[in-house]
Amino acid sequence: MKTAVFICPGRGTYNAAELGSLGRTFPDAGLLAQFENERAFGNQESLMALDSATSFSISRHGRGDNASALIYACGLGDFLSLTDVKVVAVTGNSMGWYTALACAGALSPLNGFRVANTMGRLMQEALIGGQLVYPVVGDDWRDDPARRAKLLELVAEIAARPGLQLALSIDLGGMLVLAGNEPGLAAFEAATPREGRFPLRLTNHAAFHTALQEPVAARGRAALSADLFTQPKIPMIDGRGHIWWPGSTDAQSLWDYTLGHQVTEAYDFTRAVTHAAREFAPDLFIIPGPGNTLGGAVAQVLIRANWRDMTCKEDFQKLQSETPLLVSMGLAPQRATVTEGTRT
Structure with missing residues (x-):
C-alpha cells in the first residue's frame, strides 16, 4: 500500500469548472445533511443549491461564507473516498488547515465544518483589506x-x-x-x-494571514470553543511547518494556533509541504478537490526542496510521467488511482 501526504486546498479553488463536483463526489449523504442543517440554522444558502446552480457566479460562489463551506466539504469528501492508500500526514493551504484538522481527526467532520463555515462567514462580514x-x-x-x-x-x-x-x-x-x-x-x-x-x-x-485580521480572529475565538478540538489520529503540519503529533498534542494550544497565529500571521505553505516531504517521505502527495489549481504550487515546492533531485518543471514532468508522485483528485483519471481500490 502506498503512503501519502494529503494536502487540502484553500480559498479560490471552487470555480465554474467545479460546479456539481460536491454532488458527484461526496460519499456520505448523512454527513452532508448535517452540513446542510448547520447552514440552514445560520440562514445560509444550501450547499447543494450552490453546487447545482446552472451557472457560476463569483459574487455568489466566491463569497467567503459560501466558498469556505464548499471547499471544506469537497476536500473532506475526497479524504473519506480514499482507498488503498495510507495517509501518513495531512497539511493544507490557508483555510485548507481547517479541512486538514478534520481529516486528521483533531476536529470531528461536523466540528470541522463549523470552524470552516464560521471563519468563512466572519471573514466575509469583515472583509478587511x-x-x-x-x-x-x-x-x-x-x-x-x-x-x-x-x-x-x-x-x-x-x-x-x-x-x-x-x-x-x-x-x-x-x-x-x-x-x-x-x-x-x-x-x-x-x-x-x-x-x-x-x-x-x-x-x-x-x-488573510496578516495583523489586519485580528478582529476576525477575536470573533472566531469567541464563537468557537477549545473543546471542539482533540488529539489528532494522523500527524498534521501547520502553516509554520510545525508538526502536531498524535498522542502529544495539547488541544488548547491547537485552538490557540488555529484561531490566532493561523489567522493573523503569514502562512508558510512552502515550509509545510517541504517538512511533510522530508519528515514522512511519502510515495504520493494527494490534493483533494475542488479543482486542481494547487498542483502547480506543490510541484514548485518540491522542486525548491530538490525533492528526488528535481530542479525545474521539466524534471517534475518527467518524474510524474514515469512514477507519478502527485495526485490531483479534481482530475478524474488521477482520482481513480486512489479511490477505486479496496477501502481500508
Whole structure:
C-alpha cells in the first residue's frame, strides 16, 4: 500500500469548472445533511443549491461564507473516498488547515465544518483589506532566491510608508500571496512589471494571514470553543511547518494556533509541504478537490526542496510521467488511482 501526504486546498479553488463536483463526489449523504442543517440554522444558502446552480457566479460562489463551506466539504469528501492508500500526514493551504484538522481527526467532520463555515462567514462580514498574487519563478519553475528576496524587500519598503499596509500572506511555492490595505496593494502593483495576468488581485479575498485580521480572529475565538478540538489520529503540519503529533498534542494550544497565529500571521505553505516531504517521505502527495489549481504550487515546492533531485518543471514532468508522485483528485483519471481500490 502506498503512503501519502494529503494536502487540502484553500480559498479560490471552487470555480465554474467545479460546479456539481460536491454532488458527484461526496460519499456520505448523512454527513452532508448535517452540513446542510448547520447552514440552514445560520440562514445560509444550501450547499447543494450552490453546487447545482446552472451557472457560476463569483459574487455568489466566491463569497467567503459560501466558498469556505464548499471547499471544506469537497476536500473532506475526497479524504473519506480514499482507498488503498495510507495517509501518513495531512497539511493544507490557508483555510485548507481547517479541512486538514478534520481529516486528521483533531476536529470531528461536523466540528470541522463549523470552524470552516464560521471563519468563512466572519471573514466575509469583515472583509478587511485584500490579496494579490505575484510569481517568484519563471516558466521553468526554477527556484530564484534573489528574485524572492528582492520582492520581499519591496514589500517591506512599501509597508514602512505612512498609511500603507502590506505583508506576505502566503509563501505558495512559486508564488507570493501578498495582503494589505488598498494603498499598500496599489503601491505594489505600481512598482512591479506586469507578467501576463500578474500582479493578480483575488476577488472576495481579505488580507488573510496578516495583523489586519485580528478582529476576525477575536470573533472566531469567541464563537468557537477549545473543546471542539482533540488529539489528532494522523500527524498534521501547520502553516509554520510545525508538526502536531498524535498522542502529544495539547488541544488548547491547537485552538490557540488555529484561531490566532493561523489567522493573523503569514502562512508558510512552502515550509509545510517541504517538512511533510522530508519528515514522512511519502510515495504520493494527494490534493483533494475542488479543482486542481494547487498542483502547480506543490510541484514548485518540491522542486525548491530538490525533492528526488528535481530542479525545474521539466524534471517534475518527467518524474510524474514515469512514477507519478502527485495526485490531483479534481482530475478524474488521477482520482481513480486512489479511490477505486479496496477501502481500508
